[in-house]
Amino acid sequence: MKKDKRYQKIDQISPSFCLAKWLQVTIDLKHGTNHSCHHPERHIIPTQLLENKPDVLHNTPFKKRQRKLMLEGVRPPECSYCWTVEDAPGEHISDRYIKSTDPWAWDSLEKIAKLPWDQDINPTYVEVMFDSICNLSCSYCMADISTSIMKEMKEFGPYPVTDQQHRMPKHADRVDDEENIFQKAFWKWLPTLSQDLQVLRITGGEPLLSPQNDKLLEFFETHTFKKLELIVNTNLSMPSEFVRGKLLRVKKLVDNKRVAGFELYTSLDAFDSAAAYIRSGLNLELFWKNIELVHELFPESQIVIMCAYNILSMGSFDELIQCVRSYKEKGYKLVLDLSYVKNPFYLRANLATEDLRTKLESSYALMKSLCAQGLFSAHELSKLETVYNWVKSPNEQSDILRGRRDFYSFINEYDKRKKTNFLKTFPEYEAFYKTCHKVFEFTEADRLASKK
Numbered sequence: 001m002k003k004d005k006r007y008q009k010i011d012q013i014s015p016s017f018c019l020a021k022w023l024q025v026t027i028d029l030k031h032g033t034n035h036s037c038h039h040p041e042r043h044i045i046p047t048q049l050l051e052n053k054p055d056v057l058h059n060t061p062f063k064k065r066q067r068k069l070m071l072e073g074v075r076p077p078e079c080s081y082c083w084t085v086e087d088a089p090g091e092h093i094s095d096r097y098i099k100s101t102d103p104w105a106w107d108s109l110e111k112i113a114k115l116p117w118d119q120d121i122n123p124t125y126v127e128v129m130f131d132s133i134c135n136l137s138c139s140y141c142m143a144d145i146s147t148s149i150m151k152e153m154k155e156f157g158p159y160p161v162t163d164q165q166h167r168m169p170k171h172a173d174r175v176d177d178e179e180n181i182f183q184k185a186f187w188k189w190l191p192t193l194s195q196d197l198q199v200l201r202i203t204g205g206e207p208l209l210s211p212q213n214d215k216l217l218e219f220f221e222t223h224t225f226k227k228l229e230l231i232v233n234t235n236l237s238m239p240s241e242f243v244r245g246k247l248l249r250v251k252k253l254v255d256n257k258r259v260a261g262f263e264l265y266t267s268l269d270a271f272d273s274a275a276a277y278i279r280s281g282l283n284l285e286l287f288w289k290n291i292e293l294v295h296e297l298f299p300e301s302q303i304v305i306m307c308a309y310n311i312l313s314m315g316s317f318d319e320l321i322q323c324v325r326s327y328k329e330k331g332y333k334l335v336l337d338l339s340y341v342k343n344p345f346y347l348r349a350n351l352a353t354e355d356l357r358t359k360l361e362s363s364y365a366l367m368k369s370l371c372a373q374g375l376f377s378a379h380e381l382s383k384l385e386t387v388y389n390w391v392k393s394p395n396e397q398s399d400i401l402r403g404r405r406d407f408y409s410f411i412n413e414y415d416k417r418k419k420t421n422f423l424k425t426f427p428e429y430e431a432f433y434k435t436c437h438k439v440f441e442f443t444e445a446d447r448l449a450s451k452k
């Protein structure tokens, strides 16, 4: 399977080497955290050096130690997302290979392999979160990333699940409204990246609602980043006139060659009412209208639909594939980019009962046949294949029981808070729901008996 010679070259440096640890970073400027790549947990950016050395937003002492492990052939524990994929039966291509061979990474392989482990380096791919202002409260998301979820958790408190911290704020704000030292460092650092930066991805929250996003557009009106692809992650669930206003400013930057190009990333994890249930607050009518608007303004740009494949994606995933197919057939450069939800544990797709697993089989077969017809790319198929193999890999029975018990508790509480009805939205999940209910009753009886 590792036919690609580039994968062998990466492993020759070390079997745990990954360029994303040097070149890609996601920075949360609200809580002063970062991670490389987006799979590991976020870690704290130390403030002591930041004023004179704004690149500490990326080159933290903790990250340098992970780079050292990689150069020595040791697997950093924080990268378990990739090790799980690589250790699954059969041979699989983890994100370590995919990211390291991405255009923003591959050309730097030899240079980086020779660097001392503690060398500071400019990233070529920066994802930045200015703040957490967000109009949605998705089921798998958390308070640190969405002000809507923050409001929900303040009002209702934690969900009655094993890990009560899910959705609760994890990182305290490390800034006050007057002075955000992380934002200040970012604005100082950004001009110094002009030669290296190939991708700047703005995320949130919902970045189109952030005043910092306007500041960024103003910045590029007076600075030129020749190699830069500007990417915005947006939920597209806002009035089209508002979205049009923001996109017209971006279009001017591209037309005036201030940046090399633009791509829009959005999210959808299932089809129709299932998608709106998972992403609470999502207005699907506006979503598709805005997809059409993006295509009208940037007909040559890719529009990437990120899909956080979770247990609730399974029932309607075939329909989502067919929907994306219909847009592709009309000339839209839509791309379906999947990853699987690992946290929260109780939304993992591998909790599925047999009846739901057959739906994933069907989606995989459908994507394969559409890929053979040239309608989906090998990359899109490989992402679904990763999900498929992960769901099929063996699991501890105790983990499955815990996940199903928590799923039942979570969904009932979610329905109460959002005034939704799970079984009305997902009638095909009745058998799964009943199974989870049984596990819940059994473990509750056990818990009460142990208290006596």
Ligand code: SF4
Binding pocket: 018, 019, 020, 021, 036, 037, 038, 039, 040, 078, 079, 080, 081, 082, 095, 096, 099
């Ligand atoms: S090894 Fe995997 S999880 Fe770690 S940085 Fe690379 S792509 Fe991300």
